[in-house]
Amino acid sequence: MKTRKIFLRVLLCLGFMAFQTPLPALPAQEYRSPATATASPQEKYEQGLSLLRAGQAREAIPLLEEALKFIQDNPYLKADYLLALVFAGDYDRAIRYYRQHATELAAVRYVPRNIAKAFYETRDFAQARIFYEKAFALDPADGEAYKGLVFSCCRLRDFYGAYQVWAQARRQGLIPAKALAEGELYILHSLGASSRAYRVAVSHELSDPVPRTVLQNDMAVDRLKWDEFSLAAAMLERILDLEPDNWRARGDYIVALRSLNEMNQVVFQYEIMAQTGRPLPYWVTEAVADAYLYLKKPELAVKFYNRTLEKPPDDPFNTYMGLYYSYVELRQWDQARQMLDKINEITSEARNPILEKKRNVSQFNAAITTRGWFLLYQDRLREGQDYFKEHLRQAGLNPSLRTGLAHAYLWDYKPRLAREQFQIVTNTHPEEKSAKIGLAWTLNELNYRREARALAQQLYWQAPDNRHVQNLYETLQVEDRPDFSSDMNFIKEFQGATEYFIVSTLTVPYNPLFKVYGQIIRQATRYQPPGDPVLDYSWDRAALGFEWVVVPQLTWRQAVSLDYLNGKDVASYTRLQWRPNDPLRITGEFNSFGLNVPIRARARGVTAKNAVLDFTYLESHSREYAMAVGLNMFSDSNYNPFVIARADQLVLNYPDFKVRLGLTFDYFRYTKQDVDYFSPLHDYTIMFTPTIHWTHYARYDRRWRSSFYPRAGVNKQVSYDFLPVAGITYEQYISFSQQCPVKFLHICFLTAHVHR
Numbered sequence: 001m002k003t004r005k006i007f008l009r010v011l012l013c014l015g016f017m018a019f020q021t022p023l024p025a026l027p028a029q030e031y032r033s034p035a036t037a038t039a040s041p042q043e044k045y046e047q048g049l050s051l052l053r054a055g056q057a058r059e060a061i062p063l064l065e066e067a068l069k070f071i072q073d074n075p076y077l078k079a080d081y082l083l084a085l086v087f088a089g090d091y092d093r094a095i096r097y098y099r100q101h102a103t104e105l106a107a108v109r110y111v112p113r114n115i116a117k118a119f120y121e122t123r124d125f126a127q128a129r130i131f132y133e134k135a136f137a138l139d140p141a142d143g144e145a146y147k148g149l150v151f152s153c154c155r156l157r158d159f160y161g162a163y164q165v166w167a168q169a170r171r172q173g174l175i176p177a178k179a180l181a182e183g184e185l186y187i188l189h190s191l192g193a194s195s196r197a198y199r200v201a202v203s204h205e206l207s208d209p210v211p212r213t214v215l216q217n218d219m220a221v222d223r224l225k226w227d228e229f230s231l232a233a234a235m236l237e238r239i240l241d242l243e244p245d246n247w248r249a250r251g252d253y254i255v256a257l258r259s260l261n262e263m264n265q266v267v268f269q270y271e272i273m274a275q276t277g278r279p280l281p282y283w284v285t286e287a288v289a290d291a292y293l294y295l296k297k298p299e300l301a302v303k304f305y306n307r308t309l310e311k312p313p314d315d316p317f318n319t320y321m322g323l324y325y326s327y328v329e330l331r332q333w334d335q336a337r338q339m340l341d342k343i344n345e346i347t348s349e350a351r352n353p354i355l356e357k358k359r360n361v362s363q364f365n366a367a368i369t370t371r372g373w374f375l376l377y378q379d380r381l382r383e384g385q386d387y388f389k390e391h392l393r394q395a396g397l398n399p400s401l402r403t404g405l406a407h408a409y410l411w412d413y414k415p416r417l418a419r420e421q422f423q424i425v426t427n428t429h430p431e432e433k434s435a436k437i438g439l440a441w442t443l444n445e446l447n448y449r450r451e452a453r454a455l456a457q458q459l460y461w462q463a464p465d466n467r468h469v470q471n472l473y474e475t476l477q478v479e480d481r482p483d484f485s486s487d488m489n490f491i492k493e494f495q496g497a498t499e500y501f502i503v504s505t506l507t508v509p510y511n512p513l514f515k516v517y518g519q520i521i522r523q524a525t526r527y528q529p530p531g532d533p534v535l536d537y538s539w540d541r542a543a544l545g546f547e548w549v550v551v552p553q554l555t556w557r558q559a560v561s562l563d564y565l566n567g568k569d570v571a572s573y574t575r576l577q578w579r580p581n582d583p584l585r586i587t588g589e590f591n592s593f594g595l596n597v598p599i600r601a602r603a604r605g606v607t608a609k610n611a612v613l614d615f616t617y618l619e620s621h622s623r624e625y626a627m628a629v630g631l632n633m634f635s636d637s638n639y640n641p642f643v644i645a646r647a648d649q650l651v652l653n654y655p656d657f658k659v660r661l662g663l664t665f666d667y668f669r670y671t672k673q674d675v676d677y678f679s680p681l682h683d684y685t686i687m688f689t690p691t692i693h694w695t696h697y698a699r700y701d702r703r704w705r706s707s708f709y710p711r712a713g714v715n716k717q718v719s720y721d722f723l724p725v726a727g728i729t730y731e732q733y734i735s736f737s738q739q740c741p742v743k744f745l746h747i748c749f750l751t752a753h754v755h756r
Helices: 004-019 041-053 057-070 077-085 091-100 113-119 125-137 143-155 159-172 175-191 194-204 212-225 229-242 247-259 263-274 283-293 298-310 316-327 333-351 361-379 382-391 399-411 415-428 433-445 449-462 466-479
Strands: 481-492 498-511 514-527 535-551 556-562 568-577 584-594 608-620 621-634 641-655 657-669 682-688 690-701 703-716 723-737 740-748
Touching: 041 077, 057 125, 077 091, 077 113, 113 125, 113 143, 113 159, 113 399, 143 159, 143 175, 143 399, 159 175, 159 382, 175 514, 229 247, 247 263, 247 283, 263 283, 283 298, 283 316, 316 361, 333 361, 361 399, 382 399, 399 415, 399 433, 415 433, 433 449, 433 466, 449 466, 481 568, 514 556, 535 568
Parallel strands: none
Antiparallel strands: 481 498, 498 514, 514 535, 535 556, 556 568, 568 584, 584 608, 608 621, 621 641, 641 657, 657 682, 657 690, 682 703, 690 703, 703 723, 723 740
16 A cells, blocks of 8 residues: 555656646536445545546535545645645645645645645746746756746846746756746747847747747837837837737737827727627727827727726826816816826825836836916916926926927017027937927917927927827918918997998918018998988098018018009008017008098098007016017007007916906097097097906817907096997907818997097
8 A cells, every 4th residue: 555655656746747837727627426425435545546547626625624634644645635725726725725834844845846836826026936946956857946046036026036946957968958048038028139039039039938929929018118210120020920810919010110200090990809798908099099099089098098907907197197188188177186186196106215126117207297388278377487496496408398488478578588498408318209399389479380280290300100299290381372361350330430341362372481462441331421412422542562571570561552442642651560578569550541540431432641659568378568669650640649558467377277367558649620520639538357268179170259349438528428338349269270270250349429
């Protein structure tokens, strides 16, 4: 009996050595034996060993448990029971049993390699390594102990330790060549040296532990990590040509296409995968969400980002960031703020030096920058400037922070300050594309239009798929194309005066700094004085002129006009605008044939020569001051000097709803009062001019906004009491695309009788 027991144990050990890591789960088969009920404990033990040898570990467990009830001092029985638990895949139970009987099992040589497998399968790689080391020390020819030790070291990212085990096994020459090569392949694969691992697999004709197709996929993924996106896509295309059903390759191909900004192809490849009905990994759904966001479909992007979070991803930072940008595009500010809070929760751990190695510091920096941009997206420009300045005191060379500050300056009507910040970034970080895009916008705003277009062209060559580059390039192209516009205005006074005005303009750019334009003007006025015949007067005029950026600070607009029906009334129009610094704009205009006269004077054919000098001070997007002085010299020798002063302040600032409060003071004087139109000696008006902007829809290039301009104040004329004056203007702005903005004006004046 003792000899038979030893012989069975030897056969069992030899049979166990034939198994490769990891061991497959054994199929459950019901075992029935008529002699089982009457068998002795020793016979039950031997029957259990026979089942183990036949690969029926689950059926062996009850027999071994029965034997253990009576045979409690046999360490081999306990070791074989432990073996059955491991073979049956009941790893947690095997570990608990081992810990209860560790002292007794220490003497059995084949226990370490088997309990090591249990620890390995439960992902306790540190314990697995300890026991595989014991097993390999006991038997340097044990290929499974060798492989288990190599795998455990790699799982613990101790690649040097794994290499030492492999080198030792190679020197001793006891491990079979195939097992030795499998260990080398796994080390190389874990290190990311997939190309070298693939060569090892081919040279040794290996398929385990890493299949060749997996290695080919890994080789492509390595190219993705190295930003060699085109090469990665080409490698994955070859795999898919041979294996169209390769699930992993198609998922990696989607990631490669997303990196190449081939977003339509990303969606197409996703639809192929979705047709199978199989659940998609998180990196695929995240790439699809990125594609929909790029394709200006933020609603679908939100859907797929949320699917990604359900997986969940190993690191949700990019997913939360994508959701944040989607909600910003949808102008769902509360949801965007919630995403920022989640991003802050993730990145706040980067402040902890213990976790610093585990957290990507670039994510922490990106979160800081994103919080600043969130202020800018909501038009809280002053807060955004203060935010970026504060963080730049701590990280003065951070390009993202300085680029954010530059954009805050640009949108706050401070282009010279913006240019200074953009140039600092482009000089210190030439690869920073966002700063170059912002610099091009700024140069165009400052009338350095040739330089702006050269930079935009360079960026377009480098990154034609970048959406921000596309927007810049296309906008500047639109500015350089011929443009046709037409405006119409209609006025009706309560006392019988009516007028309509139509002007059509064709502008043809010669170069970015010089444009020529032509205008056709039709204006007709009708007025019937009480008891007098109807007065009608009309003008049909044509103008030809140019607009020239003489120097970036000085723009000159010049035109010559005449009555194109009769060839008379030749006139000239001159406009010069000087911008000596960011906030100040000084504009001078002179028109030798103007129609800026009271409507009843126009009905009598009265025209004027107009001269105006305007000073505008744009302190910021929230505050503005202006003053204009001018003189209208009427054709009937009446002179009309005037002064207009105005101020405007933003008082309520929400992303989609804004209220500005303004104050305007007008003074007019007329030298002649013996005329039959409105011509007082002195005229004073002070008026409150609030403005209400309500954005109904804003999505990329499409916008729909309503604006209300109510006015209320008092007017005082010489020899008359104060009288109230009021009015309201409604404006509706609609933009269908970047290249097709349309603006509708609906004007309704509700004005008290100023003239008596």
